[in-house]
Amino acid sequence: MYILVELLQLSIYGIVLGSILTLGAIGVSMIFGILRFAHFAHGDLITVGAYTGLGFLMMTNAPFWFALPAGMAGAAIIAVLIDQTVYKRIRRRQPVILLISSFGIGLILRSFVQIIWGPHVFSFPGGIQRPWLVWELAIIPNHVWIFLAALIIVTLLHLFLTRTRVGKAMRAMSDNMDLALITGIPAERIIMITWLLGGALAAGAGVLLGLDSRLTPTMGWNILLPVFAAAIVGGIGRPYGAIAGGMLIGLAMEISTLFLEPSYKPAVAFLIMVAVLIARPHGIFKGAW
Amino acid sequence: MELSGIAAYLVSFFTFVGIYGILALGLNMQWGFTGQFNIGIAGFFAVGAYTSAILTTPESPWHLGGFGQPFLVGVLGAVIVSALVGLLIGWITARLRTDYLAIATIGIAETLRLIIANESWLTNGVRGMSGIDRPFSDFFQALGLSSAMGSLIVVAAFLAGVYFLVERARQSPWGRVLRAIRENEPATEAAGKNIGRFRLEAFVVGSAIMGLGGALYAHYFGFLSPEAFLPLYGTFLVWVMLIAGGSGNNLGALVGAVVIWTIWSGSEFVMSASLPEGYGGYAGPLRVILIGVLLQVILIARPEGLLPERAPQAIATTRRERARQQ
Amino acid sequence: MRLLEANNIHGGYGGADILHGASIRVDNDEIVVIVGANGAGKSTLMKAVFGLLHVREGEVLYQGKPITNTRPEQMVSRGIAYVPQEYNIFPSLTVQENLEMGAYALRGNIRPRLEKVFSVFPRLRERRRQEAGLMSGGERQMVAIGRALMIDPKLLMLDEPTAGLSPKLIDETFERIRGIRNLGIGVVMVEQNAKQALAIADRGYVLATGANRFEDTGANLLANREVAEMFLGG
Numbered sequence: 001m002y003i004l005v006e007l008l009q010l011s012i013y014g015i016v017l018g019s020i021l022t023l024g025a026i027g028v029s030m031i032f033g034i035l036r037f038a039h040f041a042h043g044d045l046i047t048v049g050a051y052t053g054l055g056f057l058m059m060t061n062a063p064f065w066f067a068l069p070a071g072m073a074g075a076a077i078i079a080v081l082i083d084q085t086v087y088k089r090i091r092r093r094q095p096v097i098l099l100i101s102s103f104g105i106g107l108i109l110r111s112f113v114q115i116i117w118g119p120h121v122f123s124f125p126g127g128i129q130r131p132w133l134v135w136e137l138a139i140i141p142n143h144v145w146i147f148l149a150a151l152i153i154v155t156l157l158h159l160f161l162t163r164t165r166v167g168k169a170m171r172a173m174s175d176n177m178d179l180a181l182i183t184g185i186p187a188e189r190i191i192m193i194t195w196l197l198g199g200a201l202a203a204g205a206g207v208l209l210g211l212d213s214r215l216t217p218t219m220g221w222n223i224l225l226p227v228f229a230a231a232i233v234g235g236i237g238r239p240y241g242a243i244a245g246g247m248l249i250g251l252a253m254e255i256s257t258l259f260l261e262p263s264y265k266p267a268v269a270f271l272i273m274v275a276v277l278i279a280r281p282h283g284i285f286k287g288a289w
Numbered sequence: 290m291e292l293s294g295i296a297a298y299l300v301s302f303f304t305f306v307g308i309y310g311i312l313a314l315g316l317n318m319q320w321g322f323t324g325q326f327n328i329g330i331a332g333f334f335a336v337g338a339y340t341s342a343i344l345t346t347p348e349s350p351w352h353l354g355g356f357g358q359p360f361l362v363g364v365l366g367a368v369i370v371s372a373l374v375g376l377l378i379g380w381i382t383a384r385l386r387t388d389y390l391a392i393a394t395i396g397i398a399e400t401l402r403l404i405i406a407n408e409s410w411l412t413n414g415v416r417g418m419s420g421i422d423r424p425f426s427d428f429f430q431a432l433g434l435s436s437a438m439g440s441l442i443v444v445a446a447f448l449a450g451v452y453f454l455v456e457r458a459r460q461s462p463w464g465r466v467l468r469a470i471r472e473n474e475p476a477t478e479a480a481g482k483n484i485g486r487f488r489l490e491a492f493v494v495g496s497a498i499m500g501l502g503g504a505l506y507a508h509y510f511g512f513l514s515p516e517a518f519l520p521l522y523g524t525f526l527v528w529v530m531l532i533a534g535g536s537g538n539n540l541g542a543l544v545g546a547v548v549i550w551t552i553w554s555g556s557e558f559v560m561s562a563s564l565p566e567g568y569g570g571y572a573g574p575l576r577v578i579l580i581g582v583l584l585q586v587i588l589i590a591r592p593e594g595l596l597p598e599r600a601p602q603a604i605a606t607t608r609r610e611r612a613r614q615q
Numbered sequence: 616m617r618l619l620e621a622n623n624i625h626g627g628y629g630g631a632d633i634l635h636g637a638s639i640r641v642d643n644d645e646i647v648v649i650v651g652a653n654g655a656g657k658s659t660l661m662k663a664v665f666g667l668l669h670v671r672e673g674e675v676l677y678q679g680k681p682i683t684n685t686r687p688e689q690m691v692s693r694g695i696a697y698v699p700q701e702y703n704i705f706p707s708l709t710v711q712e713n714l715e716m717g718a719y720a721l722r723g724n725i726r727p728r729l730e731k732v733f734s735v736f737p738r739l740r741e742r743r744r745q746e747a748g749l750m751s752g753g754e755r756q757m758v759a760i761g762r763a764l765m766i767d768p769k770l771l772m773l774d775e776p777t778a779g780l781s782p783k784l785i786d787e788t789f790e791r792i793r794g795i796r797n798l799g800i801g802v803v804m805v806e807q808n809a810k811q812a813l814a815i816a817d818r819g820y821v822l823a824t825g826a827n828r829f830e831d832t833g834a835n836l837l838a839n840r841e842v843a844e845m846f847l848g849g
C-alpha cells in the first residue's frame with residue numbers, strides 16, 4: 001500500500017518533469033526534422049528562456065505568469081539571431097558541423113547567463129507552497145500549473161502545425177526538403193519560423209523548470225540529456241513522438257528514485273535512450289508528425 | 290615575475306599542451322580519420338585518470354585500492370580500461386548515425402561523471418583523490434630536475450610516441466580504409482570492407498589515447514575530483530583544438546593544441562590584468578565566450594583549420610544536401 | 616505558342632557533364648515525351664531545365680525569355696511545375712495538405728484550384744484526409760501530379776509518372792495526362808513505357824548519353840525502325 005502511494009506520488013512528479021521535457025524535446029525534434037542536426041545548444045536556450053522570463057518580472061513587477069510569454073519571446077528572438085548570424089552560414093556544409101557549432105553556442109549562452117546574473121541562485125516569486133492533499137497524495141499547486149501550461153502550449157503548437165499554412169509547410173519540409181523546394185516553399189522563411197518556435201518552446205520548458213525548482217546557469221544543460229532522450233525515444237524529427245517520449249522519460253526518471261540515488265536520474269534517461277536506439281533505431285512510436 | 294616563476298609557468302604550460310595534444314590526437318583518430326563524433330572526451334579522460342590514480346596510490350580507506358603500483362602500471366591500466374570502455378561503447382553505438390553517437394557519448398561522459406561523484410567507495414566521490422605521485426620523481430631528482438620538469442619530459446615522451454603511432458596508422462592501409470569510410474561509406478562497404486569493425490577499432494584506439502591523456506593529467510596534477518571533468522575542459526577545448534588545427538591532420542592537432550592552449554591560458558592573464566577590481570568572477574565566462582566565438586569564426590571562415598588535411602577531400606554529400614546547395 | 620525551349624544544354628552534378636548538348640522544346644497544348652535508356656540523362660535534363668542543377672552551357676527559354684539557372688521558387692511562380700521521379704509526395708501530410716503545399720507559393724483562395732484537381736482525380740477527393748504515405752503507388756502518383764497542378768501551371772514537367780503502376784493504371788494515367796493537356800497545359804514527360812507514351816505524344820525525343828538522338832512526332836518515332844530496335848524492345 002505504501003509503495004503504491006509512493007509510486008503514484010512519483011508518477012505525479014514524473015508527469016510534471018515529462019511536461020517540461022516534452023517542450024524541450026519538441027523543439028529539438030522540429031529542428032532535427034528540418035535542419036537534420038542535433039541542436040546541442042538547446043539546453044542553454046532553455047536556461048536563457050528562464051532567465052529572460054525572470055528578468056522581465058524583475059523589470060516590470062508583472063505577475064508571475066508573464067514570465068512565460070516574455071521568456072518565450074526573448075528566447076525565440078535569440079534563437080533566430082543565432083541562426084542568422086552563425087548556423088545559416090554553415091548550413092550548407094555537413095549537418096555535423098552545425099552540431100559542433102551548436103555545442104560552442106551553448107557554452108557561449110551559458111557564459112552570458114553567468115556574466116549577467118552572476119553565480120547566485122534565483123527562483124521565481126511565489127515561495128514555498130503548501131501542497132493540496134488528495135487522498136494520500138500531496139499535490140503541489142505549481143505542479144498543476146506546470147502541467148496545464150505545457151498542455152496549453154502543446155495544444156497551440158498542434159493547432160499551428162495542422163491548421164496553418166506555415167505549420168503545414170514546416171511538416172512538409174521536415175518530410176521531404178527537396179520536394180519542398182521544388183514546390184516553391186520558401187525554405188529560409190520556414191527555417192526562421194522553426195527557430196522562433198524552437199526557441200519559444202525551450203523558454204517554455206525553462207520557465208516551467210525554474211518554477212519547479214530554481215534557476216541556475218546550468219539548469220538547461222543539466223536536462224539536455226533527458227531532453228534528447230525524450231526526442232529520440234519519440235523518434236527524432238517527429239514532434240508528436242516527443243510528447244510520448246517526454247512523458248516516458250520523465251516518469252522513468254522519477255520512478256527510478258525508488259531504488260536509485262536521485263542524482264542518477266539523467267543516467268536513467270540515458271540508459272533508456274540507448275536501449276531504444278539499439279532496439280528501435282527510429283524510436284518506439286510509429287507515425288510521423 | 291621572476292625568472293624561476295616564468296620557467297615554472299612554462300613547464301606547466303607545455304605539460305598541459307602535451308596532455309591536450311594527446312587528447313586531440315585521440316580525437317583525430319575518431320573524428321578526423323573516421324568521422325565518428327565523440328563529445329564525451331571528458332569521460333574517457335576521467336576513466337584514464339581515475340584508473341591510474343587507483344592503481345598507483347598507496348592503500349587508502351577513502352577509495353578503492355590504492356594498489357601502490359608503479360607509474361607505468363597505472364598508465365598501462367588506464368589505457369587498457371579506457372580501451373575497454375571504448376570497446377563497450379563503440380560496440381553499442383556501432384550502428385548509430387553521427388548525431389546519435391554524439392548524444393550517446395555525451396551521455397556516457399555524464400554518466401561516468403555521476404558515477405565518479407556518487408560512488409565514494411570507488412573514487413571518494415566529490416571529495417576527490419589526492420596524493421597521486423608525479424612520475425619517476427626520484428629519478429629526476431637524482432638528475433637535479435624538479436618533479437614538474439620530470440612530468441613534462443614524461444608527457445613529451447608519451448606525446449612523441451602517440452604521434453609516431455597515429456601518424457604511422459594514418460599512412461597505413463588501415464588508415465586509408467578509415468578515410469575511405471569517412472568519405473564514402475557505401476562504396477567502401479561495397480569494396481568488401483567490414484566497416485563496423487574498422488570503425489570500432491578506430492574508436493577504441495582513440496579512447497585508449499584519451500585514457501592515456503587522463504592518466505598523465507592525474508599524475509601531473511596530483512589531485513582528481515569530478516569537477517575536473519565537466520564537459521568544458523575535457524571536451525570542448527579538445528574539439529576546438531582539433532578543428533582549429535585541422536581535423537584529419539595529426540600535426541594540425543598538435544598545432545591546434547599549442548595555439549588554443551596559448552589563447553586559453555593567455556586570456557587568463559589578460560583578463561586578470563584588465564578586469565576591474567571585483568569583476569574577477571567574470572574572467573571564466575568571458576574566456577569561454579572568447580573560445581566559443583573563436584570556434585564559430587573558424588567554422589565559418591576556415592573550416593579546414595590551420596593545417597588542412599592533405600589527402601584530397603571529396604566529402605560524399607547526400608541527396609538532400611546537394612539539393613540544398615543548388 | 617512556344618512555351619519552353621532548352622537549347623544545347625551541358626551540365627551535370629558537379630563532376631563530369633552528364634548532358635552534352637541536349638535540346639527540347641514544348642508548345643502550348645502539347646504533350647512532349649522524352650525516352651531513352653536508363654542513365655541516358657533524362658531525369659538530369661528535367662532537373663537542369665527546372666533549375667535544380669547548374670547549366671554550364673546552353674540556355675533555357677520560357678515564353679521566349681531566358682530562365683537559365685533560375686531558382687525553383689521562381690520557376691513555380693512563373694507557372695512551371697515539376698514532379699520528380701522519386702520522393703514526389705510529402706508522406707506524413709494528408710492528401711489535401713499535399714495539394715495545399717502545391718499552392719504555397721501563391722496567394723489567394725485555393726479552394727477553386729483544389730476543386731479543379733479533384734475533378735481531374737476524383738479519387739483524391741475521397742481520400743483527402745488520408746496520410747499520403749499510406750496510399751498505393753498509383754494514388755501517390757495522383758497526389759504528386761495533383762500537387763503540381765495546384766499552381767495552375769502553364770507547363771507541367773513529369774518524370775516517369777507511370778513508373779511502377781499496373782497496366783490498367785498506366786492507361787488511366789495517360790488518359791488523365793491527355794485531359795491535362797486538353798486544359799491548355801503544356802506537358803513534358805520522361806517515360807519508360809515508351810510505346811504507350813509516344814502514342815499519346817504530340818512530339819517525342821530520344822535521348823542517348825546526354826544528347827538528342829532522334830526527335831519527331833510521336834507517331835513517326837513509333838514507326839521508326841531504328842528507334843523501335845533501340846528503345847522499344849523490337
Ligand SMILES: Nc1ncnc2c1ncn2[C@@H]1O[C@H](COP(=O)(O)OP(=O)(O)OP(=O)(O)O)[C@@H](O)[C@H]1O
Pocket residue numbers: 628633651652653654655656657658659660700
Ligand atoms: N545525384 C546525382 N549525382 C551524381 N550523378 C548522378 C546523380 N543522379 C544521376 N546521376 C548520373 O547521371 C547519369 C544520368 O542519370 P539520370 O537520372 O538522368 O538518368 P535517366 O535517364 O533518368 O535514367 P532512368 O531511366 O534510370 O531514370 C547517370 O550516369 C547517373 O549515374
Ligand SMILES: [Mg+2]
Pocket residue numbers: 657658659700774
Ligand atoms: Mg530518371
